[in-house]
Amino acid sequence: MSNPRRLRDPRALAAVAHPVRMGIIELLSVHGPMTATELADQLDETPANCSWHLRKLAEHDFIEEAAGGTGRQRPWQMRHIGMSWAEDDDVGRDELRAGQALSRMLLERWVDRFLGASERETDPGWRDSAGLTQHVAWLTPEELGDLTGRLAELAGTYDDRLGTGERPEGARLCEIVAWGAAVEIER
Template identity: 30%
Template sequence: MQEPEDRTPRILDARSLRGIAHPLRMQLLDALRRGGPATASQLAAKLGESSGATSYHLRQLAVHGFVEDAPEHGKGRERWWRAVDQGLVFDSEHFKDAAPEVRGAAELFLHEVANAHTRELSTWLGTREDWPDDWFRSSDMSDMSLRLTPDLARELIGKMHELIDGYRDLDLDKATPGSEQVRIHTHLFPIETD
């Protein structure tokens, strides 16, 4: 898969949030980001959906600027799609005082992100023994509790993202021996304590 030169993630606003806040649209965008350009039929087969549904939702993603045509891949009438951005940024400050329908879209989006994380982790747990020992030993599923202020929490998040971006800059490709695409989930949120 050829990634775009600009890896700057897209910051969601109210309009774009309404365009992406649908489970199938989020799955389609994720599939295009990970697997590269594809047709509606290919994505339908991969996701267990009808090509009519995938075609409709790809067009909606295009209206909102999440995907675009990839004509260099097409033959004849075949329409290929590619992801425009390689990441999304959800800033809750943008939606704090938003209209109810925007807040509803924000809730749906965040819950679908959490569901996707759960599916990915469950898939890993169910298939981890199929991977070579090096990968089996190189995975992590940790949780930690700290006492932080909101400012310290934002600082920690920033440092974690900076660290991850340093590894992204290594720019390994499929030809790099032993390399695999990995997923990193980070979650930081306050909890009630007694």
Template identity: 40%
Template sequence: MTEASTRKSLTDPTAMRALAHPARLAILNRLQAEGPCTATEVAEVVGITPSAASYHLRMLAKYGFVEDAPVRDDGRGDGRERLWRSSATGFSVSPDPDDGPDVRGAKEFLIKAFREQAADEASRALENLERESREWRDAALFSRVLLLVDAEELKALNERIEELLAPYMTTVRDREDAPPGARISEAQVSLFPRARRRPHGLPRDA
């Protein structure tokens, strides 16, 4: 995704439900992380057939999430093989009080799919952490913090975090400008007001 100011807010329920497919989310993640690639290259990473990858890429392109990549200096993408890339315009998904039932349902469905994919990435990173170098282990952070804020403060905090992260995003930062040793990393940010928990009551004696 690109900087917050250029993101397109998703409101089309059909597009959101199309994107929420696990294989399509994995494909989009692959394109954003590694740059342009072919359907065959995507298939190898996602674990599907090249024909299935081509179908999912066409569906992603239909709704503007991916597009044809330009011909590279080495000739890739010249018509003999089709190179895909994530679209230049990023996107965001945020519930809105004015959303109708279809839009609200599609947003909740997509956000849950995002969260499942994010949880899987975090779990795999945690399982692999002991195999990382000391440098990367020290740099990693798995944190959960409770905040006492009002709505305006929470919104401002969200904007400040996005501004901080934007220059480092894979769709923004030129790989040639990154320092030696740079690798794909992930930031997972969730800012939300906690829902009040209903008391469960005391357990009954057996």
């Protein structure tokens, strides 16, 4: 498996900006190789639908067949863990739109997952350790870039555990999401 993939093709961006396909990517990234049937059980989809989405993801080089299966019991695995894309003036209009659509879908997914986890958590230790924070500050573009870079570096401290499967006793899969952007607050 290689480094995070940089997405530049609007068709690849659009292909991954689908909830079932993103669910497949998340499951394969976290749990390793899985078959269409195993994915279907986790995603509450049919194996045929998952097979179709797997082929679409493979068509755009997000996944590949893993060793150890035949016929309908073929496992699939990620080609890359992680992805990035641009949403700035240096990209074409189609790439920009596709990247924005993917970002919106992911943000909605992350917020829904955070709210669901907050509502379901009953363990006081996990409930107290989870958090939501928001800050507003006057920053220059350089300062914002520095801050988001440092947040990404800090949040990525344990990224290697995903690829190695290292799971300390008592660990749970946790999602850390942070963003920074120039915003307008109405008067």
